[in-house]
Amino acid sequence: MAKRIVTDAVLAAVALVLFVVEAQIPPAVPIPCVKLGLANIVTVWALMRIGAPDALGISLVRIALGSLFTGTLPSFIFSLSGGLLAFVAILLLKKLLRENQIFVAGVLGAIFHNAGQLIAAAIMYGTASVFVWSPVLILSGIVTGLFTGLVAQLLAKKIPKTIGQRKN
Amino acid sequence: MIKTRTWIVIIAAIAVAAAGAILLIRFFGAPGTTAEIVKGGEVLYTIDLDRVSEEYEIEIGSGDGDRNVVTVKPGMICVSSADCPEQICVNTGWASKDRPYPIVCMPHDLVIRIVGAGGEADAEAE
Numbered sequence: 001m002a003k004r005i006v007t008d009a010v011l012a013a014v015a016l017v018l019f020v021v022e023a024q025i026p027p028a029v030p031i032p033c034v035k036l037g038l039a040n041i042v043t044v045w046a047l048m049r050i051g052a053p054d055a056l057g058i059s060l061v062r063i064a065l066g067s068l069f070t071g072t073l074p075s076f077i078f079s080l081s082g083g084l085l086a087f088v089a090i091l092l093l094k095k096l097l098r099e100n101q102i103f104v105a106g107v108l109g110a111i112f113h114n115a116g117q118l119i120a121a122a123i124m125y126g127t128a129s130v131f132v133w134s135p136v137l138i139l140s141g142i143v144t145g146l147f148t149g150l151v152a153q154l155l156a157k158k159i160p161k162t163i164g165q166r167k168n
Numbered sequence: 169m170i171k172t173r174t175w176i177v178i179i180a181a182i183a184v185a186a187a188g189a190i191l192l193i194r195f196f197g198a199p200g201t202t203a204e205i206v207k208g209g210e211v212l213y214t215i216d217l218d219r220v221s222e223e224y225e226i227e228i229g230s231g232d233g234d235r236n237v238v239t240v241k242p243g244m245i246c247v248s249s250a251d252c253p254e255q256i257c258v259n260t261g262w263a264s265k266d267r268p269y270p271i272v273c274m275p276h277d278l279v280i281r282i283v284g285a286g287g288e289a290d291a292e293a294e
Contacts, residue, residue: 030259032272074274096170104175111182121272126209129270129281135189136269142183 007164008046008054015042015062016069023070031133033078033117034140037110037148039066040086044105044152047090048097050164059083074124078117085116102156106149110141198268200284203245205238207278217243217264217282234276245280247271 018038027035039062047055063083067076089112090105097104114137121130201218204211207228220242229235236257239248244264247257250273257273268282 027254027256030256030261032256032274072275074277098169101172101175107179125206125277125279127206127279127281129279130272132193132269135186135193138186139183142179
């Protein structure tokens with residue numbers, strides 16, 4: 001149990017550092033929601049390798065602390081809705097994916113992360129017009145998700161299976 | 169189990185569909201030429217961009233670090249300057265009938281959207 005808490009805490013810290021560092025880089029594309037999403041590497045890896053409760057915990061801790069360090073209340077709500085929708089989407093698809101198909105989870109996660117943010121924006125701003133952005137965000141989600149997903153897949157290959165593995 | 173190649177085809181198909189949708193948006197544009205400036209869920213201004221003859225600016229915000237300057241030209245509208253940190257609203261550029269992507273300033277809770285008919289040439293407060 002102690003080992004599990006330590007592993008999850010370290011992973012949350014890694015995700016948080018990736019998130020804070022990425023937040024310092026000016027946005028490359030002038031479109032709301034478009035960013036690489038480096039912290040999702042950790043979420044995807046944890047979800048595929050450790051398990052759903054741990055991945056959810058890591059993700060929630062990262063979102064809460066990340067918003068505290070870099071963001072505002074709206075950015076917390078966007079992060080949370082995106083993060084949760086991405087989590088549920090990957091969780092549902094997880095059983096269909098093999099070890100060498102983790103990149104698919106990355107793509108799915110990125111697309112649904114953007115979808116969650118758009119839904120939150122539509123509700124918060126009271127306008128469905130933000131959905132005009134959806135094809136652009138789906139495309140950008142595929143590109144960024146392929147990147148983060150492939151990194152997560154490479155990590156799954158390189159990191160020994162004993163890490164994050166539970167005895168029971 | 170689904171083959172890796174099948175997954176790649178599925179992802180490629182979604183990418184093609186999204187690219188197609190972007191082209192459709194480019195060709196058909198918005199149903200009208202009216203821009204609405206929405207802040208905090210309320211429509212502040214309604215402007216018919218087709219009836220704008222001269223360029224002008226509107227300042228939006230309560231002056232408490234939530235300033236956006238909106239520039240209106242014949243057929244087009246953009247946020248020309250803002251005091252938000254990321255400047256996404258400024259960098260998004262012009263919105264018009266051909267380019268009906270809403271301009272969003274997340275920190276200031278501001279959306280400029282292109283909608284159907286209605287509105288005046290001059291910025292009209294609702």
